[in-house]
Amino acid sequence: SQKIEQNSEALNIQEGKTATLTCNYTNYSPAYLQWYRQDPGRGPVFLLLIRENEKEKRKERLKVTFDTTLKQSLFHITASQPADSATYLCALDNNQGGKLIFGQGTELSVKP
Amino acid sequence: DSGVTQTPKHLITATGQRVTLRCSPRSGDLSVYWYQQSLDQGLQFLIQYYNGEERAKGNILERFSAQQFPDLHSELNLSSLELGDSALYFCASSFNPDPDADTQYFGPGTRLTVL
Numbered sequence: 640s641q642k643i644e645q646n647s648e649a650l651n652i653q654e655g656k657t658a659t660l661t662c663n664y665t666n667y668s669p670a671y672l673q674w675y676r677q678d679p680g681r682g683p684v685f686l687l688l689i690r691e692n693e694k695e696k697r698k699e700r701l702k703v704t705f706d707t708t709l710k711q712s713l714f715h716i717t718a719s720q721p722a723d724s725a726t727y728l729c730a731l732d733n734n735q736g737g738k739l740i741f742g743q744g745t746e747l748s749v750k751p
Numbered sequence: 752d753s754g755v756t757q758t759p760k761h762l763i764t765a766t767g768q769r770v771t772l773r774c775s776p777r778s779g780d781l782s783v784y785w786y787q788q789s790l791d792q793g794l795q796f797l798i799q800y801y802n803g804e805e806r807a808k809g810n811i812l813e814r815f816s817a818q819q820f821p822d823l824h825s826e827l828n829l830s831s832l833e834l835g836d837s838a839l840y841f842c843a844s845s846f847n848p849d850p851d852a853d854t855q856y857f858g859p860g861t862r863l864t865v866l
Contacts, residue, residue: 671851682753682841682857683794690851728794732850738807739850741794 645742662729669731755858769830776844789838801848
């Protein structure tokens, strides 16, 4: 069956460290993958998109990798700050037009 | 502020009732997406409209329907409500109909509680 899985347990890290979040998928062949940030009670906010022919993408302190062989994307936040505390969602396309499939999200908590 | 507005913010109703959720996309955006987010199911894509036409469909129940009007605002109608329909409903918009070509901007959501 098709699955998209993110770390179900919350990730707690110390300010200044690098946070690494994982997104694994099964039985999908996405052309791209997206990462979103969601704060409690608010809508998701788009962060980064990476295509299947791209290995890595960066934006300021954020870095995303995409390994289509491992069927995995890693999302890194370097020099993390308490303001980075939120739930991070990965989403991939299902090759069906505008349909995005979201993972359950990983809650990140950055302690000062 | 994403520029996407949703009304109402909160809705409390009873089982068997019908409700309408409203979404106004960002100015200039032609595409509207509806999502449902519940604790056990996560964020689920329901349906997409582009310039008034249905473009993509997800796991939307037959009791649910949507439309996009000529002024590009969209409504999601939920009928014969069940307890399990309690969730956050998000609307998102983009200019381009393809999610890889354009960012989706999400609204603040409507929290529906069915008692």
